[in-house]
Amino acid sequence: MESTTKPLDFIRAMVADDLRTGRHGGRVITRFPPEPNGYLHIGHAKSICLNFGIPQEFKDQAAAGARCNLRFDDTNPTTEEQEYIDAIKRDIRWLGFDWGEHEYYASDYFEQLYEWAIQLIKAGKAYVCDLSAEEISRTRGTLTQPGMPSPHRDRSVEENLDLFARMRKGEFPDGSRVLRAKIDMNSPNLNLRDPVMYRILHEEHPRTGTAWCIYPMYDYAHGQSDSIEKITHSLCTLEFEDHRPLYDWFIEQLGIFPSRQTEFNRLNLTHTIVTKRKLRTLVEKGHVRGWDDPRMPTLSALRRRGYPPAAIRAFCEGVGLSKREQTIEIARLEFHVREELNRTADRVMAVLDPLRLVVTNFSEGQVEQMEAVNNPEDAAAGKRTVPFSKDLYIERDDFMENPPAKFFRLAPGREVRLRYGYWVTCTDVVKDAAGNVVEVRCTYDPLTRGGDNPPDGRKVKGTIHWVSAEHALDAEVRLYDTLFSKEDPNDVPEGGDWLDNLNPDSLRIVKGAKVEPSLATARAGATFQFERLGYFCVDPDSESRRLVFNRTVTLKDSWAKGQKG
RNA sequence: UGGGGAUUGGUGUAACGGUAGCACGACUGACUCUGGAUCAGUUAGUGAAAGUUCGAAUCUUUCAUCCCCAGCCA
Numbered sequence A: 001m002e003s004t005t006k007p008l009d010f011i012r013a014m015v016a017d018d019l020r021t022g023r024h025g026g027r028v029i030t031r032f033p034p035e036p037n038g039y040l041h042i043g044h045a046k047s048i049c050l051n052f053g054i055p056q057e058f059k060d061q062a063a064a065g066a067r068c069n070l071r072f073d074d075t076n077p078t079t080e081e082q083e084y085i086d087a088i089k090r091d092i093r094w095l096g097f098d099w100g101e102h103e104y105y106a107s108d109y110f111e112q113l114y115e116w117a118i119q120l121i122k123a124g125k126a127y128v129c130d131l132s133a134e135e136i137s138r139t140r141g142t143l144t145q146p147g148m149p150s151p152h153r154d155r156s157v158e159e160n161l162d163l164f165a166r167m168r169k170g171e172f173p174d175g176s177r178v179l180r181a182k183i184d185m186n187s188p189n190l191n192l193r194d195p196v197m198y199r200i201l202h203e204e205h206p207r208t209g210t211a212w213c214i215y216p217m218y219d220y221a222h223g224q225s226d227s228i229e230k231i232t233h234s235l236c237t238l239e240f241e242d243h244r245p246l247y248d249w250f251i252e253q254l255g256i257f258p259s260r261q262t263e264f265n266r267l268n269l270t271h272t273i274v275t276k277r278k279l280r281t282l283v284e285k286g287h288v289r290g291w292d293d294p295r296m297p298t299l300s301a302l303r304r305r306g307y308p309p310a311a312i313r314a315f316c317e318g319v320g321l322s323k324r325e326q327t328i329e330i331a332r333l334e335f336h337v338r339e340e341l342n343r344t345a346d347r348v349m350a351v352l353d354p355l356r357l358v359v360t361n362f363s364e365g366q367v368e369q370m371e372a373v374n375n376p377e378d379a380a381a382g383k384r385t386v387p388f389s390k391d392l393y394i395e396r397d398d399f400m401e402n403p404p405a406k407f408f409r410l411a412p413g414r415e416v417r418l419r420y421g422y423w424v425t426c427t428d429v430v431k432d433a434a435g436n437v438v439e440v441r442c443t444y445d446p447l448t449r450g451g452d453n454p455p456d457g458r459k460v461k462g463t464i465h466w467v468s469a470e471h472a473l474d475a476e477v478r479l480y481d482t483l484f485s486k487e488d489p490n491d492v493p494e495g496g497d498w499l500d501n502l503n504p505d506s507l508r509i510v511k512g513a514k515v516e517p518s519l520a521t522a523r524a525g526a527t528f529q530f531e532r533l534g535y536f537c538v539d540p541d542s543e544s545r546r547l548v549f550n551r552t553v554t555l556k557d558s559w560a561k562g563q564k565g
Numbered sequence B: 001u002g003g004g005g006a007u008u009g010g011u012g013u014a015a016c017g018g019u020a021g022c023a024c025g026a027c028u029g030a031c032u033c034u035g036g037a038u039c040a041g042u043u044a045g046u047g048a049a050a051g052u053u054c055g056a057a058u059c060u061u062u063c064a065u066c067c068c069c070a071g072c073c074a
Helices: A010-020 A042-057 A082-095 A106-122 A133-139 A157-169 A218-228 A238-254 A276-284 A299-305 A309-319 A330-344 A446-451 A517-521 A558-564
Strands: A027-032 A065-072 A103-105 A126-129 A178-181 A196-200 A214-216 A233-237 A260-264 A267-269 A326-328 A346-348 A354-359 A368-373 A383-388 A391-395 A415-418 A423-431 A437-445 A466-468 A473-480 A507-515 A527-530 A534-538 A547-554
Touching: A010 A027, A010 A042, A010 A233, A010 A260, A027 A042, A027 A233, A042 A065, A042 A082, A042 A233, A042 A267, A042 A299, A042 A309, A065 A082, A065 A106, A082 A299, A082 A309, A103 A106, A106 A126, A106 A157, A106 A178, A106 A196, A106 A214, A106 A218, A106 A238, A126 A157, A157 A196, A178 A238, A196 A218, A218 A233, A218 A238, A233 A238, A238 A260, A299 A309, A299 A547, A309 A330, A326 A330, A330 A527, A330 A534, A330 A547, A354 A507, A368 A446, A383 A466, A383 A517, A415 A446, A437 A446, A473 A517, A507 A547
Parallel strands: A027 A065, A065 A103, A233 A260, A267 A326, A346 A527, A354 A437, A473 A547
Antiparallel strands: A126 A178, A178 A196, A196 A214, A354 A391, A368 A383, A391 A466, A415 A423, A423 A437, A473 A507, A527 A534, A534 A547
């Protein structure tokens, strides 16, 4: 028997090993810990798929339970908002994951964290420091030089206890004092040079309101929150590797449940930026319409763009996991989107750049209902009907007066198939005063009804899409390209700015598109394949009078590709 | 310059001392009522140098390169 089990990545291998050796008593508990200060993006999706995926995958081997907690890392009220909490939950659910009742907040643990801080003060492991932020920074030393001990490093336990209690009571202004861990000012790891545990912030918190005016720092809050929740595997990205010694130090000093941190590589995409700070800049400076602008890499934008969650999940599983820097080509994401949509999206005909086509030998006023397959990949998707008449629109690109070799579409004297319609032969071209082709005139062959091959065995090279002029619906179509023209948006010349790499053509709006009448009832979010063009989905801006579509992704187009070269 | 990580085709990811494989991309061709899909095929890789070994991507040493760290952000 051939073994079909695919190799486990290093994290899953570790989990499997921990389960085998009974390290955590048969439990696998992970957590996804977003900070509610922005929207989730594709990079988070990788972490979500990992953290929620692992408990699912190891359920059978984890006799004592497997789950992923959703925990908001809400320790900085100056940047965090309820709006983001709501958006994050919506996006995780949309991606296809559920945390059940295990929704937690670091702020739920503020009291416990405070008590533990007192415990550390009593143990002589933490002290109140009156240095200013600037002074702390200056005395921290540099990469190559050790730091200088704070003049308050050896305050008595009593004084520290008193000061810390008064910090909590609100007796001191912001920035006047902090609580610091007493570790090692000489450590080559900057994180261990007496890191700040608490800072004073007279700021209202979205959840605790004004109950607190001191807030714990990430390093002091995260590991302890993991420990409180008995997280067995705390997975985070590579840049936290340097923080692991500190993560372990607090847990050890406190003698609490030993959660363990393991780091994996962050996901980067070409032509894309996945830094929350920079995404915020794009939104605030108006380079995009908002967090859900379909050009953004946020999950809400990908949803609006029409990316199916299943495609994002497959992508995240597909990119793999390691400790190397990972920059995935955008084409790989698009591959998964096409793969999913090819299976699931109904086909429909739409003309983006309409050119009038008159079938001269077709009776005026006559309408034939032609049968069309909704999805050739899925018989269950059924069939629909498309009206055919004398006056049609075809895609301007599908006609050339003087076609080059290998052009299989319509041209003077040429015959093509109108998909699900009839075979037509171009007999005439009508031009305007400027010489632009404004109409092509054709005759049709009644023996090719439905687009079928004629009995005489004649062949045709091309099949093109069309809509009936009288029946077509008007639509606005938004065509997207990458937000940045450079593979690496951060690759800028001296004195340049990453914003210089914004792609001026990332959005092209087509106003005069014509789509087949079956789309009249399409609802926001519905995804279709416009035959021969790509996948499109109905934008929330869409109204019955004025349909609006977003292009999710184009179809692969070997003709266009050949033209470029 | 200190510390922490990492180097396998264009991009990712396997191989854990024994045939360098898979996916995406690119390129051919077949087929097709979507120049889509599908099918078949081609292309291209172990950062460098020494060493250990019958045998090295894998072990050792040296070198090189890249990423992260000096927030009272996470």
